[in-house]
Amino acid sequence: MTKKDIIVLQDLLLSNAQAAAAIRAELEGRGILAVNLMSSPGAGKTTLLERIADRLRGRLKIAVIEGDIETERDAERIRAKGVPAWQITTGGACHLEAKMVGKILPLVPPDTAILFIENVGNLVCPASYDLGERLRLVLLSTPEGDDKPKKYPKAFTTAQALVLTKADLLPVLPFDVAKVKAEALDLNPRLEVFITSAVTGEGLDDLLAYLERAGEEVRRRA
């Protein structure tokens, strides 16, 4: 019996990275913009998607993949808006992985312009898993507090855009928008920042214009 040192050097997230690369290639080949939404539970991901569905109705086709630990609730909310939606229930896992998303791709209608993937509510683990998206949006709601970016740096360093939600509550909360923006930009100088409210509609036009521009670019290249 001999002892042997086997040098492996295998990236443990490689199988996810490969699945994500295949998804990205397929979606971009089909001209579909994929957007991964990440946030803590309750930051307003599903509500934001409902508002987006209302505003894009008749203009641009969207579809939604919903990730949750349990229940079909979020997918039902999106379907009620007339938008195709599929629920992935992870049964305990704290994030979506690319292979879970890959199984849904054949169901996504060919005329879809934007495929939103709403990750499991969690500001930590989803940041480590590429789902094949073109854009990653991190949502932060004002009641969560203005100290979050540096406490959960990975979500903010890997995102392309920060969407502050529930801005309508700013008058009653000790939440410093300028501080959050500065902290987030410290972490990620290229981050786009949108200040939004699903109640008043503030900031939604800007966010939609940003998404539509990104969608246009994907379609042009397809």
Added chain:
Amino acid sequence: MHELSVIASLFDTLLEQARAHNARAVTRVTLAVGVLAGVVPELLESAFDIYKKGTIAEGATLVVERRPFQVRCRACGAVETREDFVFACPACGAADLEIVQGTELILERIEAETADP
């Protein structure tokens, strides 16, 4: 909190390597984990201990080597190890940094007992 998924992926590779090298037993497994990899070493160890039961690695120890967080400035090229997450280059002040180390999660080495010479 996704340490179990990471360990499941580790075992896919570990069992494959053990077979390829005719291993009788795996005695030590070394992982390189960046401080920004988003996993907790203690939880990796617990997950490893649960997962190894009944496998060829039942008697193996998991060694987690932490890798510091390093950034490279795209403006001046300076590479620096950071303790915090302030993304400004200490050399030239530019805010245009890329992460060059600290997010990795790599199965580096497996020590095994083998019947091969």
